[in-house]
Amino acid sequence: MSDDELHRVFRALADASRRRILDLLRDAPGLSVGEVAEQFAFSRFAVMKHLRLLEEANLLQTRKEGRYNRLYLNSIPIQMIQDRWITRYSRHWSRSLTRLKYSLEEKNMNVAVRQVYTVYIRTTEQALWDALVQAELTPEWFGGMSLRFEPRVGAELHYTRVSEDGQPVNLVGGRVIEFQPPKRISYSFKLLCEPAAAADRESRVSYELESQGELMKLTVIHDDFDAETATFQGTSQGWPRFLSNLKTWLETGRALQFPTEG
DSSP states (O other), X not given: OOHHHHHHHHHHHTSHHHHHHXXXXXXXXXXXXXXXXXXXXXXXXXXXXXXXXXHHTTOEEEEEETTEEEEEEOOHHHHHHHHXXXXXXXXXXXXHHHHHHHHHHTOOOXXXXXEEEEEEESSOHHHHHHHHHOTTTHHHHTTTOEEEEOSSTTOEEEEEXXXXXXXXXXXXXXXXXXXXXXXXXXXXXXXXXXXXXXXXXXXXXXXXXXXXXXXXXXXXXXXXXXXXXXXXXXXXXXHHHHHHHHHHHHHHSOOOOXXXXX
């Protein structure tokens, strides 16, 4: 994350009203502008100014859905701040202690069953597309996992990792739903490596690429969950980390070193 990006994030988070907007979107992703404005005593115009600053900081994602513009919290910049300043040793304790705090306080952390993430990367369209879909490149940023599939709609798709005995292990399975290189790919998603997720129905992941001058805008949508399933809980922790890593790797050539969970 550049100093300019960092400045925009801290400026956006410095205002209590903007932090409240992000809280609202955390608890109810997909609110319309009008629904957000109803939560404040000041004018809709003032709310729009706050939304614009949040969007400039990449903390807010707006998507057109039917007649309305739906708003989603984008947690990638916050994840990147954590990656920059929290060490591999303190990260485990900070995460564990905040979870304990929320549990003891019975804090309401309700989240709608859809995840939307946006990250801006200084790279080319082809380099980003290749990083997302080529089996020899995905392990660099996606936790050592290789994405393997035939480039056609309906093809089987797997994320695999090599085990200690040298055998490939399928961690995620699915099928290609849409394939429009180098702009969009969508696939069904079944988490195979987590026993708690065995009963979960397949969800859906979509990558959308958009050129923004010298930057590429990547939007990742993970949706079609039945509820806050084990798959939803696990992937909501994983996507911010992996996408932060993707940006760092493409821009610097070096991946982040994440601690082993445990």
